[in-house]
Amino acid sequence: MKKTSILLLACYILLAGSLLPLREASAAAATTAGIDSLNIRSGPGLSYRIVATVKKGTALTVLSESGEWVEVKMPGGETGWAANWLLNRNSQSVAVSSSVDNLRIRKGPGTHYGISGYLSKGQAATILEKSEEWTRISSNTGNGWVSSQFLVLSESTGSKQATTTSPSSNVVMKSINADILNVRTSPSTTGSIAGKLTLGTKVEVLQEKNGWTQIAFSGKKGWVSSEFLSSAGTSQQPSGLASGITGTVTATALSVRNHGSLNGKVIATVNKGQKFTIIEEVNNWAKIQVSPGKYGWVAGWYLKKGVAGNNQTGQQVKDSRAVILYDATNIRQKPSLDSKVIERANKGTEYKVKKLSGSWYELELKGGVSGFVAGWIVEVSGTAPQINKEGGDAYLKNKVIILDPGHGGIDNGTTGVRGTYEKSLTLRTANTLYHKLSAKGAKVMMTRDRDTYLSLASRVGAAHYHGADAFISIHYDSNADRTVKGMTTYYYHSYQKKIAEEIQVSTANATKAKDRGARYGDYHVIRENRQAAALIELGYLSNAEEEMAVLTNHFQNAASDGIVNGLARYFKNK
Known part of the structure; x- marks a missing residue:
């Protein structure tokens, strides 16, 4: 009886399985969430609002890519954007080949990593991921990292792409006449954003409906407002973003x-x-x-x-939102610091942006009421420009700033879960920061500009010798508990506390990393330093998720922007 029941149950399962609908095939365009509670956002960036959260391992379909962000379709059909570095991408990626003989395959993204194999000229490989000027590949002769400049698309890939770009003679083509135009999944402003097109881009018209036009672009379909389309032959004068x-x-x-x-x-x-x-x-x-x-x-x-110009008051912006960066931010009745405060908002509160008035944003408050907030204390997404406080560069001009990339040479510092050397990452961050500070007129020096060992005393000595206005030591952290993450800035003397606080607040806001605060720390480079000095730990390489995040171009740029802005605020309020 028991065997008969089991046999009947097996037959039922097989029959039921044959009646279930097949899952959507997503071969080369499939991916899964690489972490628990992966945030899906409304656009390609950390400033866009979170529209959904999915669990680790959730199957996602890739629709498009923008920089280090991937547009995905979730199991329920909703779409959104996820950070590429937090996804487990399908290995059936882009096919490439080497353009040179004996292209070195390395164990990591840099010439200081060991060689694990070679690619011969024309040998095929598959891209697994990219990191700035390096690409991780899979090949018959080994897996690892190669210099991106020596890779070319395989002929099969190129020919496949070429066949999709020539429209037939009866296809209606139009051009985008807006500077940046949102493409949506449905003919409504409530539809999810499926992509963005720039001025002059030619698209194929599929159908029109209630003031909206369905178009085909880059192998995808979507809807745009018909008012922003012109005949393909109409010339358009580029004018930049609506912000000017x-x-x-x-x-x-x-x-x-x-x-x-x-x-x-x-x-x-x-x-x-x-x-x-x-x-x-x-x-x-x-x-x-x-x-x-x-x-x-x-x-x-x-x-x-x-x-550009002085005609920005009352200028309309589209599909933009502002996120408050600080607690107890004043929202005023008019775009002026002298105007009455009508509401106070806390960090993280989000508003729809209605207009740009000089360097102020007009926000839509509850009940349809409008209020104004200074552009330099919010972060915006969409077509509205990000306003920086005027004169900020003046506070950095001619300031002597010493950047101290931690570790170096025989001192690797901590080693990440994926094998990242702290000494290499601190130098990369310092180089980015060096260029940004120099561009703002600061006199910037680095304690080391290559992979060499330097004593702690000599690092401090550089600050004293040059009479530094600021000394910033750059590090990445580690902890036995691999769930620990976030950034911390340390000071030792009371006269260092203010610079540490300004850098910590600004950098945590810029990167959206967990803010562990500015704290007292007994470290030689700040303890023995007579100058305004701070030591910043930008993230935990012992946390796999955070290690992937800090390696991205997005994080490196955001972190360096945060430190620059923190220094400007410090010098302004000094």
């Missing part, structure tokens, strides 16, 4: 690249003092118009931003 934000070059000679990355091909060079309208910004890279009809990307940290 400009950027003045601060570097002596700045490379313009064909995409926003150091891996991008240099297509032009612009010089110090030249001013351009910023068309788009992604991960601290800015898109500019170099000459009529010619566009390119430049490193945003070499641009001094400003507002």
Whole structure:
């Protein structure tokens, strides 16, 4: 009887399985959540609001990518954006081959890592992930990291892409006539954002419905407001973002690249003092118009931003939201520090942005009431520009700042779960910070600019010898408890407390990392230092999730921006 029951049960399971709908095939476009409680956001960045949270291992379908962010479709059909470094990507990735003979495969993303194999010219490989100028690949001769500049797309990949770009003769094509236009999953402003298109982009028109047009772009479909489409032959004069934000070059000679990355091909060079309208910004890279009809990307940290003209009062912005950065932030009746306070908001509160009025945002409050907040104390997402307090650079100009990348040479510092050496990461962060501070007029020096050992006494000696206005020692942390994460800034003397507090608050806000506060710490480089000095631990390499996060370009840029802004506030209030 027992055997008969088991047999009947097995038959039932097989029959039921044959009647269930097949799961959506997602071969090369499949991924899973790599951590518990993965946040899915409304757009490609940490400033966008969280629309859902999924558990580790949840199957997701990749729809598109933007920088280090991936647009995904969740099991219930909803869409959103997730950080690439927190996903377990499907190994069926982009096929590439080596453009040179004996391309070294290394154990990590850098020339200081050991060699684990070689690729011969033309040998095929599969991309697993990217980290700035390095790419992790899988091949028949070994897995590891190779220099991205020596990889080319496989012929099969290129031909496949080429076949999707030539429209048939009866296809209706139109051009985007907005600077940045949201593409949505449904014909409504409540539809999820499926992508963003820039001025002049040509798209295929599929159908029109109630003032909305369904289009095809990059192999996908979506809906846009019909008012922002023009006939493909209509010429459009580029005007940059609706914000009218400009950027003045601060570097002596700045490379313009064909995409926003150091891996991008240099297509032009612009010089110090030249001013351009910023068309788009992604991960601290800015898109500019170099000459009529010619566009390119430049490193945003070499641009001094400003507002073009004086006609910004009351300018409308679309699909933008502002997040309050500090507790007890004043929201005023008018865009002025002298205006009446009508509401106070705490850190993390989010509002819809209605208009840009000079350097103030008009917010939509409860009950449809409007209020104004100073642009430099909120973080915005969408098409609205991020406003920085005017004159901030002046507080950094001519300041002597010593950057101290922790460890080096025979002293590796801590080693991360994935094998990251602290000494390499601190140098990378310091280099990024060096360029950003220099661009703002600071006199910046580094205790080391290569992988060499330096005594603690000599690091402190550099601060005393140069009479540093600020000494910043950069580190990454470790803990036996691998769940511990976050950033901490340390001071030893009372005269160091203020600089530590300003840097901690600003950097934690910029990176969205767990804020562990500014604390007393007995470390040689601050204890023996007569100057304003702080030691910042930017994250825990012992935490696998945090190690992946701090390795990204996004974090490195955000952390360096935070330290720069913290120093500016310190010097201003000193």
